[in-house]
Amino acid sequence: MKKLFAILGLALLVLLPFFITSPYYLHLLITIAIFSIVVLGLDIVFGYTGEVSIGHSALFGIGAYTAGTLLFQFGIGFWPSLIAGPLVAAMFGALLALPALQVTGPYLAMVTLAFGTIVQILINEMDWLTNGPLGIKLNTPNFFDWRDYSSFLPFFDMSAKRMKEMQYYYVVAFFLIATIVVINRILASHLGRAFEALRDSPIASDCMGVSVYKHKVIAFVTSAAFAGLAGVLFAYSEQYIAPNNFAFDLSIQFLLAVTMGGRKSRLGPILGAAIVVFLPNLLADINLFRIIAALIAAVAVVAGIFVAIKQPENRRSIIVPVALCLAFFVFSLFLQKITDYKLTVFGLMILFVVYYLPDGIVGFLKQIVTQINPALVKGHAVIDAKGDDAHAWTKVAPATLTADGSLLDGRGILMQFGGLKALDTVDLKIKPGTIHGLIGPNGSGKSTMMNVLTGIYVPTGGEVTFDGRAMAGLKSPEIAARGIARTFQNVQLFDELTLIENVLVGLHHTYHATFFDVAASLPRARREEQAARIRAASILSFVGLDKLANEEARNLPYGKMRLLEIGRALALDPKLLLLDEPAAGLTAPDIKDLVGIIRKIRDHGITVILIEHHMDVVMSICDTVTVLDFGHKIAEGKPAEVQANPRVIEAYLGGSAVAA
Amino acid sequence: MDILAQLVVSGITVGMIYAVIAFGYQLTFATSETLNFGQGEALMVGALVGLTTINFLIGLNLGTLSAYLLMLPVIMAFGLLQGSIVEFLGVRKAIAIKSEAGWIMATIAIGIIIKNLAENIWGRDALKFPSPLAEASLQIGPVRIQPMEIAIVVGALLLMLAVELFNRRSIYGKAVVATANDRDAAGLMGINTKSVITFSYALSSMAAAFAGVLVAPITLTGASMGAVLGLKAFAVAIIGGLSSGIGLIVGGLILGITENLTGYYISSGYKDVPGLVLLLLVLSLKPSGLFGKATIKKV
Structure with a gap:
């Protein structure tokens, strides 16, 4: 089922540009893909470890400005920037995360918010490096010079030309796919289990040798690197960057995208990114806005009536959101000039999502699918390793x-x-x-x-x-x-992990694979995972729980x-x-x-x-x-x-x- | 030397404003471990409502000083109301579902909405706020100081002192302190902790609105005045410690003075940098703040 979705998604990504004739929409598509990379990265921090970052626009901006200054000051182009951007952003990420994550509480949110504002000010001020408020101009990147080969491979006409928008789209699409693959692998590995475990019970995590602090920092730095990568892609896509591209609002948009799309999924952040990118267009045209508000109100009323009939006990709790949707429509009718109230609409959307769509669109859809047929929604990867007595113990x-x-x-x-x-x-x-x-x-x-x-x-x-x-x-x-x-x-x-995953968190110390081993899925990482699974299954059968290995611990x-x-x-x-x-x-x-x-x-x-x-x-x-x-x-x-x-x-x- | 003294004195003024805003963070953090990410906007809207009120009162042929004094209770009441609304719309439900992301995003969203509405009501330009005291500077020793700057320091201290006294002496204040110590136990003792939290938000916004009208006469007012002030107060709250009253004042003074010195001796463009640097430094060396007590989590 998941494979089918992945193939469909891939096909859509490859074929989509052929259906889009307007360069404007192609550019929007590229922007969506770039934002998706940031938001997917943000989801690691926000969705999995539960920390809030309001500084991702700054990390994104640092990636973009790394590309910009490398070109502007040293004439270094696109391809080297792709490595430098994530690195620099990750370094800044570490600078924030190392002090701020030592304490529990809203400190990371406070620090990243301050960071976001100050980075913008600094980019403006440090004009000797960043060209200040004037911004930096870039061109779409060159392909490698393959002139010699193009004579017999005319199909790849990549002779030192600038990429066309369409070609650049495929470059960005490639990085989007790479991001998804890497994130999937990380989350399925011992690192991903650590992220989920530390959220369920930080104390037990620490006592199992899985340092909450260290893994939160890893999550944040990873997320910063993805923001940096996206920043480089953004700089070369826009071909002009200025400090106010990376304002505080953008961070909030990223957060809105994760929440609205749906946390802890790959589809959710992409969906969220698409909505956030389309939002300004939506809010530019009052008539379109009214139509959408009417649609939302209609859906809310239908859903409200449906719930009222099916679950009378929940009647009261749905009155408020339905009323809000209706009020929103009425508000849209009274609005004269929408642009003035763009931010108000934006703020209302955040409030609505936070309270009435906390699991996002994807989470909401999952809920509906679960009600129809629970078998369709799979919560955990089933681990069917067989254990035996010999593997339960080490010397x-x-x-x-x-x-x-x-x-x-x-x-x-x-x-x-x-x-x-x-x-x-x-x-x-x-x-x-x-x-x-x-x-x-x-x-x-x-x-x-x-x-x-x-x-x-x-x-x-x-x-x-x-x-x-x-x-x-x-x-x-x-x-x-x-x-x-x-x-x-x-x-x-770790309530939301399965029994065998709980034991695997205890086996965290047996993993020596680094982040990069996991991201590249090297044999060493796979070997360790295999060994740990057999060990975990063996331990479960020792305590007599092997039959329940894939059940959630809270059950x-x-x-x-x-x-x-x-x-x-x-x-x-x-x-x-x-x-x-x-x-x-x-x-x-x-x-x-x-x-x-x-x-x-x-x-x-x-x-x-x-x-x-x-x-x-x-x-x-x-x-x-x-x-x-x-x-x-x-x-x-x-x-x-x-x-x-x-x-x-x-x-x-x-x-x-x-x-x- | 004279310049240094001058910089320190004006740093103190700014620092006290930061301290009052941070005081607001502290009030709500104590009762609910949440804080208003839109605190800067609470200050801004307080100042703008104050501006409208004082202009209306001056229009009634009142003197500037008496108009200013009459305006104070109005904007404080407004702050109380505004804070309660923030708590009701943004925080209450997030606390109930124990969602940290929930209250952070909701208070930011309310801040965005307030700022946007303020832009539409008062416009985007900075506005002059009538000064209740003489604007001519006094020469005290080597430094020149505006009477309003003295008023800021005195007013800020008075406000914090009044709230502290209220918390320590009155029975309502004791409910606040009890909730701050242990919300569950306070709830079991019959204290309505929900309304205590609402009240702490009301007080917090009141402090912000008060800070707004204190600072307005020496700066300009406008929809964009709040954001940076709110951020600086974050830094102050963390530097001083989210649980220490003295810490706030010291933290505010440290930040205000460092900023002024940086602005003068390095470049005015880098004035906002020390806030972040100090913030990260204190978090690395003493995460609970300079004056904060490290709490022991019980298992």
Whole structure:
């Protein structure tokens, strides 16, 4: 089905110019293709990682001005610019993304907005480089000089001439296709999975060694490079660039194009780009505008009546959008001079799309198709790799122990929240190859300990040595890379990924393919993906979830979610596995399976720290148990000793079991 | 040396305006972790409504100063109204569906619409705003300073102080603070957090409108006056920290003075560059801002 669409799209792209006779419309078509490249790139940031960039017009402008200044100052033409433009734009992208993405919140939006405005001012001011407000003139590029060959290949008349508009169209179309192919490959790779995972659960991402920060930066820089590429194509298509080609409005148009067309798809951004390019034409002619407004109103009324009959419970929620569409039509009748109110119409469109078409046109169509026949809309690529027991495990690398033979040695760990000491100078030694229980009443600091050990909290004091190295100052992804994996008390799965994709995110560390390997689909990248899939399938069958491999994680029952979390953590090939209440919410038979799984994990040489409230589980499988109460360690030893310790009994049951 | 002092003094004036706008960002960010990307337009439309009002009052044979003072409550009320509308149309639903892109795009869209309407109502040209105080500069030591510049600094400080006092002392203010600390808990305690957020937007636009009429007499007013001011205030909010009141004032002063110095010693064309450079610098070195507290996310 997808292949059919791709072939149809390709044929359309190739044949379209033959049906267009007017050079004006051919130029519009080229512009649509160029904008599509920007918007497809923007979708990686906006659709997949969920960050908002209001600076893409500036990155686009930087690409265009790289081409312009190379030609204007150094006489370097089109083909070298195609490499320089994306590079320069990517560098500026990194300059913005590296500081702005360190913090969560609307910072990237704020920084890119400021950047967009200031780049425009700078292009204007730096006239020694950019020729300032006068702009730069360019010609369509030369083909390579193939004069010698044209005698027997007259069909390719490419003798050092300037390209005709039609020929340039095919150059742009080629880059559009290349963009789509590269983006498809990236998104289907481990990088694409990382983009989706970090959106579903940033914390789990970090703890699986998939740094949220790093991957957001990769996404933004990639997106900037595409904007730069499009900028070069734009400069040679317009043949004249000036600073106000790249104003703030353009960034908003790109964002509108992604949202309106539909995020997280290839068709959506292209559709959106087409609408945005046609918009000025639409808004130039009052009569055309009125007709379109009337059409929109008619469609809204029909859709409204349809919904009102089919789903009476939603009646109220559709009154507002339908009324707005009607009001919009009435507004169009009263307008005298549309050009004055162009931006108002534009703003209203954004508001409408944001609220009533949040998934864009493509998303809306998908919804309708799903209602008719759910089988037609495929959410995830089905991964049917078969796993086996042999592939589930890799050999655990020998660990470096401390002088007294501990794998992990925490000394005087202090975690203070304001005046509250959640952990008060706790020592914790974990022997390799053991299951170490961590128990204590609610609020005793067990989960805080987990969060300190995995770098989610930075401890106020104390130090931790793991595998022979100090862990001070390490962030969660680095700690994960050193071999500490974890599960979460409040399950943190990548809800919208399938089970096998969840495990594949855990296997992220096994990929060594670079961005370019993936983009070019080199054998190395394919080999790694194949190996990881078999491994993931094997891990799933170990935790008993192989039958559900292609189900979305959010559809799992609670108990199975916990098993999937364990599987995902195992994918990290950890030396130490932290399990935070794995038995919570599990039924008795499930708990039995869980105990078996934990034992097997230990038998494969992985050390386990287990936080658990089910005492029978703790007592039956733990080699050592540490008891925390109000941030203090009150007991430690073999399960039976701890069970008999009066201070432990007091902590759990209260009273004064212990003599003062 | 005299020139330096002069540059610093006028930098302080500009910086205080930035601080008031950034103060508006802070108010809404505290209650809802959202902010109005159309804040610059809120300032602009406040100034233009102020212009129409003051001209009307002067037409009634009032003196410029008394007309100006009478106009202040009008534009503050207008700002409150305008902010509530922005929240109602642009932010409320986006918060409900937890869409960051939603409120960012919606507030930008409203800003675009406001600017476009203002262009159609007041025209595209810059307009002169009558100055309530004498326009002749005073000579204080080595620097010449306009009375209105002093009024800007005093007015800006007074406004921020008044809002802070209101937040700390009154019961309504406590609802705002409670919502800022923990929206869910505040909701469970019976505080209508939705209206608190609306109110914070109203206050935010009120601050912007006030800043608009403060700055208008020494610059010109017009539909395009807001955008750059709004951006500079972004920089100030991030430099000072989105959670710190002192940070805003210090951030505003740093930016205002650096800009003036850059404009004089390098080139007036590059005046807007330090804003971005400082912004990126602070984000790289201390992401929570110079005076901001790093928050600990709980799992």
